[in-house]
Amino acid sequence: MTAVPAAGAEEAAGERGHCARQHTLRVPGAEHQEVSCLDELTTAGTVASGHTDPADWAGLTPAGLETPDGVPGIQIDGYFPDGSATNTNHGWMHDSQFVVRLPDRWNGGLVVAGSPGVREQYANDRAIADWVLARGYAFASTDKGNTGVAFHRDGRRPGAAIAEWNERVTQLTRAARTVVAQRYQRPPQRTLATGMSNGGYLVRWQLENRPGLYDGGVDWEGTLWRTEGPNLLTFLPPALRAYPVYAAGGAGAGQAHREMVAAGYPAGSEFLWPYHHRYYWDLTQRIYREELDPAFDGATEAGTPFCAPGTPACDADYDYASRPAEVHRAVDRIALTGRIGKPLITLHGTLDVLLPIGEGSDVYARMVRDAGRDGLFRYYRIEGGTHVDSLYDVFPDRLRPLTPCHRSAFAAMEDWIGRSEAPAAGHTVAMPGEGRDPLTECPLGHR
Structure with a gap:
């Protein structure tokens, strides 16, 4: 780099x-x-x-x-x-x-x-x-x-x-x-915005709404807020409904697995589902739903943890599409458009099961293209990357850390805005080959 x-x-x-x-x-x-x-x-x-x-x-x-x-x-x-x-x-x-x-x-x-x-x-x-x-x-x-x-x-x-x-x-x-x-x-001489997850969302929003403050940005698995969906409130409830049935095994497990995949959680990521069910999916759904739709559970604050479907005001049953117009207006206040005004590089792991790539950055890439801003954009799908790099320590044979990929993307942005050397076209970055150190290397390919 x-x-x-x-x-x-x-x-x-x-x-x-x-x-x-x-x-x-x-x-x-x-x-x-x-x-x-x-x-x-x-x-x-x-x-x-x-x-x-x-x-x-x-x-x-x-x-x-x-x-x-x-x-x-x-x-x-x-x-x-x-x-x-x-x-x-x-x-x-x-x-x-x-x-x-x-x-x-x-x-x-x-x-x-x-x-x-x-x-x-x-x-x-x-x-x-x-x-x-x-x-x-x-x-x-x-x-x-x-x-x-x-x-x-x-x-x-x-x-x-x-x-x-x-x-x-x-x-x-x-x-x-x-x-x-x-x-x-x-x-x-140059000001760059960067961040991961919600921090990546902030990069996108700044380059869409305050582009004059920046020369470019690097978005690391940014959260997608989109009024019509997808967003957190559309793909987390299906996971809360289907995962316990899948985990229990038995006659309903196959259908539950199909529902998980349909909701955006890719086949091949199943080894990550237990951890995310325990620590992420339920809490994330409840606190962000409370922020955007507090009326769903009335006087209760941020729902009931790990409630069973069918329980009154259970977040596992939440249906964003059917919620009142004021809920959609609340999301619209924070929604992204894809109309970036400065160069942006996005990277996202293919095994992200908190913000599934197919419900997030894949969609945002289409939004940028539809807005006619694809000349300012590069998108790298990182094979084997997941939402937090500490999980690489648990599954080093199945995951790769995204931190080196962020550094490669940042260096590519430096060259893009500093030397007018456009980065490689967007593509899926393969898992490290033999002899590659995933803690230090993540080449994004040739221009």
Whole structure:
């Protein structure tokens, strides 16, 4: 992979040396900020110094992923004004927390990310921040304005909590660009958005709605919100109905398996279904349905865990298509269109059974094409990839980690916007061959 050349060694010497101008840095719009001069901005140092939270990124990367080091610089932690308090980091009990990292040796670029899932601002530190910081980028990340399994309590109407995610990424991007200019005495030459899962959704939304803030983006298995479907609320309920019947075996197992496959969970991914049933499908359906359709279960908050079909107001019986128009309007407030305004690379694992590829990125690729924006888009289907890379440690003979594929896609985006070298055409990237290290290699093919 080709690195973007550093802006110059002058950033690491003289008045532009270690943590220069740290006392002059002000994050526009921040209600509170704390500026720290660190000998190490990657997790090789921030774990010990307390400038990250390992619990926030637990489970997102394979255990054998290398941790880069040797990146001194400035870290700014803080928060923007917000009335919700789900984020407990630093004991602040305040949402809209952010982190901005400014390496001493800067390559002229800025990377902005929103957190995956309902995690906090440090969730991208191992999978994304470590690597881009080691390449010389400034890095900024946000908690999206609300966190945790009760994120849906934020906002005054259905869909408002998720809509805030987009606003907070825009807010942080604008603020981070200003802070970069304060630190290095010139604005960033390129600004890239990237993120995984919900963070990938944020990349798509930003490039559709705020393209002037960015030069490009890399979307790692982004969540698809589409008013007419598919979306989370269309493919999770069938899994909640069919999987227990399939798992029980017996006469109904074959039909239940067919229903799972029809809902988007590919044949060959069955070994991943028990884990996702236990930890993901039920919880995800209930909390996102509560955010977008709280009236479904009346006064009950986020449904009844693992309820049996036929139980009153059971999420296993949820039918998005038949829900009232106001539910569809709530989804429409956060929906994607495919009308991207800057280059975008999407990658998605073929064995993702939280956000099945056939119900997500395959559809989004068609949306981009139908919007006439396919010249700005590349889509790589990663054979053997699943939603979280920690599962590679459990099934190393059946899965591959997506982190190296994200790095290859990011490097391809650098060449695309920096050298006008278009990436390889979209295709399915085969499993690593003999002698390939899946922890470090994921070639995307020739242009």
